[in-house]
Amino acid sequence: MSACPDCGAALQTPLVCEGCGALQSTAAIPSPFEVLGLVRGWHVDSAELGRNLLRLTRLTHPDFHGIHGNEARQLAERNTALVNSAYSTLNDDVLRAEWLLADMGAPSPDEERQMPQQFLMEVLEWNEVLEEVRAETTPDNQSRLEGLRTDLQTQRTASLEQLGGRLQAADPGDPRTLRQELNTVRYLDRTLSELNELALEQSSTRGD
Amino acid sequence: MGYIELDVLDGAPRRIVIGIDLGTTNSLAALWEDDRPVILRQEGSSGIIPSVINFPAEGAPLVGKQARAQAVVDPQHTLFSVKRLLGRGLADLRGELKDLPYAISENANGVLEIEVRGQTYTPPELSALILRATCDEACAAFENAEIASAVITVPAYFDDAQRQATRDAARLAGIEVLRIVNEPTAASLAYGLDQKGEGTVAIYDLGGGTFDVSILSIEGGVFRVLATNGDTQLGGDDFDRVIVELIREDLAGELSAEDLADPAFLQAARLAAEKCKIALSSDPRHEVHLSLPDIGLNWRHRVTREEFEKRISPLVDRTMDCCRRALADAGIEPSELDEVVLVGGSTRVPLVRARTEEFFGRPPHTELNPDEVVALGAAAQAQVLMGGTRDILLMDVTPLSLGLETVGGAVSKLIERNSTVPCSVTEGFTTYVDGQSGIDFNIVQGEREMAADCRSLGRFKLTGLPPMPAGMARVAVCFHIDANGLLTVTAKEETSGVRTEIEVSPSHGLSEGDMEAMLQAGFDNASEDFDRRRVADLKAEIGTMLLAVKKNQTAADEKLDPESHKELADAAARASKACDGDDLDEIRSARDEFEQASLPLAAVLMDHVVKGAIQGKSLDEV
Numbered sequence: 001m002s003a004c005p006d007c008g009a010a011l012q013t014p015l016v017c018e019g020c021g022a023l024q025s026t027a028a029i030p031s032p033f034e035v036l037g038l039v040r041g042w043h044v045d046s047a048e049l050g051r052n053l054l055r056l057t058r059l060t061h062p063d064f065h066g067i068h069g070n071e072a073r074q075l076a077e078r079n080t081a082l083v084n085s086a087y088s089t090l091n092d093d094v095l096r097a098e099w100l101l102a103d104m105g106a107p108s109p110d111e112e113r114q115m116p117q118q119f120l121m122e123v124l125e126w127n128e129v130l131e132e133v134r135a136e137t138t139p140d141n142q143s144r145l146e147g148l149r150t151d152l153q154t155q156r157t158a159s160l161e162q163l164g165g166r167l168q169a170a171d172p173g174d175p176r177t178l179r180q181e182l183n184t185v186r187y188l189d190r191t192l193s194e195l196n197e198l199a200l201e202q203s204s205t206r207g208d
Numbered sequence: 209m210g211y212i213e214l215d216v217l218d219g220a221p222r223r224i225v226i227g228i229d230l231g232t233t234n235s236l237a238a239l240w241e242d243d244r245p246v247i248l249r250q251e252g253s254s255g256i257i258p259s260v261i262n263f264p265a266e267g268a269p270l271v272g273k274q275a276r277a278q279a280v281v282d283p284q285h286t287l288f289s290v291k292r293l294l295g296r297g298l299a300d301l302r303g304e305l306k307d308l309p310y311a312i313s314e315n316a317n318g319v320l321e322i323e324v325r326g327q328t329y330t331p332p333e334l335s336a337l338i339l340r341a342t343c344d345e346a347c348a349a350f351e352n353a354e355i356a357s358a359v360i361t362v363p364a365y366f367d368d369a370q371r372q373a374t375r376d377a378a379r380l381a382g383i384e385v386l387r388i389v390n391e392p393t394a395a396s397l398a399y400g401l402d403q404k405g406e407g408t409v410a411i412y413d414l415g416g417g418t419f420d421v422s423i424l425s426i427e428g429g430v431f432r433v434l435a436t437n438g439d440t441q442l443g444g445d446d447f448d449r450v451i452v453e454l455i456r457e458d459l460a461g462e463l464s465a466e467d468l469a470d471p472a473f474l475q476a477a478r479l480a481a482e483k484c485k486i487a488l489s490s491d492p493r494h495e496v497h498l499s500l501p502d503i504g505l506n507w508r509h510r511v512t513r514e515e516f517e518k519r520i521s522p523l524v525d526r527t528m529d530c531c532r533r534a535l536a537d538a539g540i541e542p543s544e545l546d547e548v549v550l551v552g553g554s555t556r557v558p559l560v561r562a563r564t565e566e567f568f569g570r571p572p573h574t575e576l577n578p579d580e581v582v583a584l585g586a587a588a589q590a591q592v593l594m595g596g597t598r599d600i601l602l603m604d605v606t607p608l609s610l611g612l613e614t615v616g617g618a619v620s621k622l623i624e625r626n627s628t629v630p631c632s633v634t635e636g637f638t639t640y641v642d643g644q645s646g647i648d649f650n651i652v653q654g655e656r657e658m659a660a661d662c663r664s665l666g667r668f669k670l671t672g673l674p675p676m677p678a679g680m681a682r683v684a685v686c687f688h689i690d691a692n693g694l695l696t697v698t699a700k701e702e703t704s705g706v707r708t709e710i711e712v713s714p715s716h717g718l719s720e721g722d723m724e725a726m727l728q729a730g731f732d733n734a735s736e737d738f739d740r741r742r743v744a745d746l747k748a749e750i751g752t753m754l755l756a757v758k759k760n761q762t763a764a765d766e767k768l769d770p771e772s773h774k775e776l777a778d779a780a781a782r783a784s785k786a787c788d789g790d791d792l793d794e795i796r797s798a799r800d801e802f803e804q805a806s807l808p809l810a811a812v813l814m815d816h817v818v819k820g821a822i823q824g825k826s827l828d829e830v
Contacts, residue, residue, distance in 0.1 A: 054430055054601075057601065057603060058430075058598070058601055061601060061603075061691075062630065062690070062691045063387075063589075063592050063593055063601065063602065063691065064592075064595075064598060066386070066387075066593055067593070067594065067595045077630045077688065077690050077691065078630075078632070078688075080630050080691075081630040081631050081632040081688065084627070084628045084629075084630065084631050085631060085632070085633075087628075088627065088628070196536060200529075200532055200533065200536065203532065
């Protein structure tokens, strides 16, 4: 851990000294875990993450540095953007998994597009239901839509837990397998957001 | 008569930092004082400046109440709701054009131009006039003050072009912008400070021309926006337009198409509609009366609240769709909200109150003055930015996703909507052709998949790449959305370390050149204004000197030598004559001569004063 050049206190984050409040400029982009002062890994305590975000933002936000001149304001803009980006990466299960996968050199979604075999059969079934629900808004289809949403949610939680378990382990195993599992979660997210859009559309057209 | 006037040496004017709510219908300024924000108003005034401009045949444009009073008598030269034009192009205005009683076009930069009395004005220039008037009102609330800088609010759903246009307006008005703050966020700040409210809050802000809804978490002085949604072309103006449409339908048989499109008719119908809307907030029915003797019109028509509500219902539905989306993005159910706060004059409409109550499942909070709460919040934020307090922290978001147009016209998203600002993303680009020296890209804002359906912020051009084989250049382009919600783009070629130039041509914005020209014109006008004020000051000074001479005429007659006496009389006559004209140089030299000629009298009187003082007489007796 390096020390603050201004007051000598040990830096908990590379962006700002929590002792004297001096903004630090870094040449390299620090990892989101470093930025928010957390241990690298899948498991993140969301309460701690939230607390750290607020504590750091209170120090780095441009609102508090504007009066110290343009240079300070720009550094505050940059460092707060890094804090925000680190927070959104760590606060989102998929983005956090993406970061960990990229960090261990796993293939990108473009390099490995496959999903695990056993999952594909279920996808076909879901798509069938989705097509039918989309075609016609009936009370029966409404409840099928809700049912589909619950199924997908359950599957997402299960897939994510499995992936998270591997990522937290000392040896996460084959990076390609991890990528395929993460692809499953991303697929489910896309479908779920389509379902949400559909539900919003149906509830907003009700009144017309 | 500098010798005998006992001037109190005044300090420099007090430099104040204010918050300005630059509204579609009204504008207002507030200041932080004694630990709370207060509206800046003169004795007996609400402080509210109607956002209306009138261009009289001669002289400076009128802004505010005076301008609004001209609406019916001088409709073609009276401009309303210019905020709806900021950062927009002709295509954005769609159906609104037919209701505007003035000529509007688009210049080569995609900036709107409004023609009044043979002169064209862009929306930032017009907004600058309103900002200036608002600042003048704010300064008038003090004896001796000038605006050092200001926090200016904008609708949360304003895109980059609309924010840039607002900042341009402030620059043209000579105001240093400390920060651009989102209106619902400012309102939440005022609400949180006033009510000490904590928890998850929805701010429903329906103003004259724009609608925003923001979901915030307020905790320990941190105001964190979780999601925002809105419509920058939906507000009370649209409610008015619904009534105008009703008037038009009813008069379609009676009036010709030309009369129905006549500016005088449109302006009168618009004002009658606004009056009707306001009346229907308290009365179940209202009689609209239109009297236009020029076209032989004297028309009365009763509008019921029921009829009005039926017609605005689809508009209110649109606001509810926005609320639904904001809640979905925040991941919050209506039942999880601790409070719903209504902001903006249009939330006085009973249907709006009823529908928000129904949607959120609780009576909304309406204790704060919906017209003032945004300006008050802006003043609180100004206090934070000036280093006055660190107890308050605003964490706002960018309302729209930011993306790049890819080959084939699709959008590749860089920054998701509702990302906390400031935020930045760096993307790598390369060249497709050997020796290619530049890369063009189109930056868009919006949620649609195709770039054509989103709003283009402009074409950005990277230039000055060193000659390299195709695919070898590595250009890192950083897109940064700052705390104002404004985008900046910087680029660097990484293999050679060359900092590439970025040329930005905004789709709907003033270029640097335009700004320079307008600022120069502003300075020219300012120097004219300055001359006028100088003339007025000199005349006042001469007036005081003439009075002083008259008061001491006996002393002059008795004690002055004949030569000095004549010189003084001549100089006084010349100065008095110069005051009949408006020539600055002439008045100035007459004043100087007069002052010179009055010196002997001053000396005589001084002598008297000293003697008087020794004899124990007061100054008044001299």
